[in-house]
Amino acid sequence: MNLDHFFAEEKSDTIFNAGTVNKEQCAMKPNLHLKKERELRGWSQAKVASEIGVNLIA
16 A cells, blocks of 8 residues: 555645744644545554554554
């Protein structure tokens, strides 16, 4: 399963800032597009996490 195209848009929209950030700026925001596509395919969060090699608990 190749999920690179799902993350490409997110990577291009990410801005890396060398300055300090506050707590609100660091809060994780849900990726509704990724969630919708995952659910359309019947994939669980655990399955996607396993496929991309990360721990589900972050």
